[in-house]
Amino acid sequence: NAGVTQTPKFQVLKTGQSMTLQCAQDMNHEYMSWYRQDPGMGLRLIHYSVGAGITDQGEVPNGYNVSRSTTEDFPLRLLSAAPSQTSVYFCASSSNPNEQYFGPGTRLTVT
Amino acid sequence: AQSVTQLGSHVSVSEGALVLLRCNYSSSVPPYLFWYVQYPNQGLQLLLKYTTGATLVKGINGFEAEFKKSETSFHLTKPSAHMSDAAEYFCAVSGSSNTGKLIFGQGTTLQVKP
Numbered sequence: 001n002a003g004v005t006q007t008p009k010f011q012v013l014k015t016g017q018s019m020t021l022q023c024a025q026d027m028n029h030e031y032m033s034w035y036r037q038d039p040g041m042g043l044r045l046i047h048y049s050v051g052a053g054i055t056d057q058g059e060v061p062n063g064y065n066v067s068r069s070t071t072e073d074f075p076l077r078l079l080s081a082a083p084s085q086t087s088v089y090f091c092a093s094s095s096n097p098n099e100q101y102f103g104p105g106t107r108l109t110v111t
Numbered sequence: 112a113q114s115v116t117q118l119g120s121h122v123s124v125s126e127g128a129l130v131l132l133r134c135n136y137s138s139s140v141p142p143y144l145f146w147y148v149q150y151p152n153q154g155l156q157l158l159l160k161y162t163t164g165a166t167l168v169k170g171i172n173g174f175e176a177e178f179k180k181s182e183t184s185f186h187l188t189k190p191s192a193h194m195s196d197a198a199e200y201f202c203a204v205s206g207s208s209n210t211g212k213l214i215f216g217q218g219t220t221l222q223v224k225p
Contacts, residue, residue, distance in 0.1 A: 043155075045214075
C-alpha cells in the first residue's frame with residue numbers, strides 16, 4: 001500500500017490563481033480530511049468527508065472547495081488564491097473515525 | 112465543542128532526561144485523545160491514542176501518556192530522551208460527532224541537547 005499520497009509537494013501561485021491539491025489513498029478508508037498547518041496554530045481542519053459523495057466543512061473552510069466522487073480521492077480546490085492561504089496542507093484518511101493517517105503534505109506559497 | 116491546550120511551545124531537555132509534554136483538553140463528551148509526532152518536513156505520525164479502557168497508554172518509541180479525567184489532562188512522557196526524539200509533538204482530541212474530525216493543540220517543539 002502506498003498509504004496517503006499528496007501532489008504536488010510544492011507549489012507557488014500568484015494571487016487570484018486557482019489550483020487543485022490532490023489526495024489519494026489506497027486503503028479503502030471511508031474518512032478523509034484536509035488540514036492546514038501554520039506556525040504556532042497547530043493543524044486546523046478545512047473540510048472532511050465520511051464517505052463518497054458526502055463532505056462537510058471544518059474550522060476554516062472559506063476559500064476552499066472539496067468533492068468526493070470516489071472512495072480513493074479527495075481533492076482540495078483553491079478557488080482564488082490569497083496570500084493568507086500560504087501554508088502546508090495535509091490530507092488524512094482512516095477507517096476508524098478516531099484515528100487518522102496523514103500524507104506527506106503540500107507546501108503552498110501564494111505571492 | 113472540543114479544544115486542546117498544549118502548555119509550552121518549546122521544551123528543551125538533555126539527552127537521557129525525562130520528557131514531559133503537557134496537554135489539557137476540553138470536551139463535552141467522553142474524549143478520544145491522541146498524540147502525534149512530526150519530524151522536520153514530514154507528515155504526522157501517530158504516537159499513541161486513548162479511546163476507552165486503561166488510562167495509561169503506551170505508544171511507539173518508548174512514549175506513554177495517562178488520561179486523567181479529573182484534571183482533563185493527557186500528558187506525554189518518556190523516561191529517557193534520545194536525540195532522535197527531537198521533533199514537534201501535537202496533542203489532539205476527536206470531534207464530538209465522531210466523524211473523524213480532530214482538534215489539534217498548537218504543538219510543542221522538543222529540543223534534545225547532547
